[in-house]
Amino acid sequence: MEVPQKVRGTQDWFGEQQRYYTFIKKVSRHIFRHFGFTRISTPIMEMRDLIVRSVGEHTDVVSKELYEFKDKKGRDLVLKPESTAGVMRSYLENFQNDPQPVYLFYIEPHFRYDRPQKGRYRQFHQLGAEIIGERDPVLDAENIHMAVKILQDCGVGEKFTLKINTLGNTKEREAYIAELQAFFRGKSHLLDEIDQARVEHNPLRLLDSKNPDVREILPYAPKLRDFFKKDSNEYYESVKSYLDLLGIKYEEDPTLVRGLDYYCDVVFECVDNSGRTQDAYCGGGRYDGLATSLGSKNPVPAVGFALGVERLIDSMVESGLYIINKDTIDLYFIQVGEEAKRIALPISVQAREMGLNVLASFGSPSMKTQLKKANQLKAKYVAIIGIMEARRGVCQLKNMEKGVQQEIKISELLDHMVEIVGEKNLDFYDPKKELLQGKKPEPIDPSAK
Ligand code: AMP
Helix, strand or coil: CCCCCCCCCCCCCCCHHHHHHHHHHHHHHHHHHHCCCEECCCCCEEEHHHHHHHHCCCCHHHHCCCEEEECCCCCEEEECCCCHHHHHHHHHHHCCCCCCCEEEEEEEEEECCCCCECCECCEEEEEEEEEECCCCHHHHHHHHHHHHHHHHHHHHCCCEEEEEEECCCHHHHHHHHHHHHHHHHCCHHHCCHHHHHHHHHCHHHHHHCCCHHHHHHHHHCCCHHHHCCHHHHHHHHHHHHHHHHCCCCCEECCCCCCCCCCCEEEEEEEEECCCCCCCEEEEEEECCCHHHHCCCCCCCCEEEEEEEHHHHHHHHHHCCCCCCCCCCCCEEEEECCHHHHHHHHHHHHHHHHCCCCEEEECCCCCHHHHHHHHHHCCCCEEEEECHHHHHHCEEEEEECCCCEEEEEEHHHHHHHHHHHHCHHHCCCCCHHHCCCCCCCCCCCCCCCC
């Protein structure tokens, strides 16, 4: 019988990969917290209808990439391909009476039945933000600012270009789409099958088509900008002026349309400068029409972004950036005989309480095998307690890097180790500092005087 393999396009994350992930989560959590955001997690499963109505029936994400299935009651469900739809669903249920806008962030796995390749997986992780309940160009600028800052703080600030564009409002876009379709219908002999389908169902995607024939005729196609009225132009100019105020550099790219249907007005992407195919680290924009397309009676303006964690990690690795490894073993106990074991067990417990990372070898292999194991695990120090040492209340403390060894009293071992490791490098977490008991504090009521 063969051992089952992991599902194609998925990855096991351990060791170094986990360190990058934890670091990226930490960096983004701090930035989000500074900007006043709180975290939300929506379910991995959503109703298919939610995703179709949000992302758009004819987008690649819905028409080709959905993981969809029926549950035992025949409901149509999907594994979420992105989180904005779920967050908006939750907003409509839980957040409408909160002070507006509501600032939410997420760090979640997503699923798309994509062709697996570097930078493109079937299970991938996105961290993202949504500012829901207010329309103001300042919020668009802040949204972009956060995405840029996360990339900068993760050390890849020089590796990407921020591209921005505006899609105008629904009416303007509809008028434009009709003209664009008319233009391309006259040239369908130049289009491949995919682009022919796009003309009918998702014409804006023709603007970022990779097909060279399409790219050649694009300069002659109608321009979206020509369909904008004063408001859309002013909104775009305003977002740009706030970006200027924040000192954020950007390039304007009229072909940037994003792959999902819910966007309007200002959209953006941070793309890798190296010109590789999977080039977008993150993208986002305004999506004022989403709530109403989900059935909300009131329009709910919103803006957000999503950043691909795997692509960011790849880029950090390529740049030679790595994360300090805190999962190191400060002290490894090697013991021989029952008496030594009875000394090593309680002292290893005590050592952990003092903030040291400690592993003890409690089987009964030979001293040589235990030392080899300590070496493989890259333990910094090894305390050897043999039969004689146990009787005399001492141990042999070996510095594994230097290979030097000294005898030390067991009663002095831990203070000595704390001194060597250094107070600031001790690993402390006191759950009691955050875990409180008693009456829950009243939620803050913003309407209270
Ligand atoms: P989107 O939700 O399509 O706007 O994607 C936002 C970001 O998520 C992209 O810029 C990528 O960094 C990342 N992303 C999207 N799809 C995948 C995928 N299949 N594998 C890895 N990362 C992805």
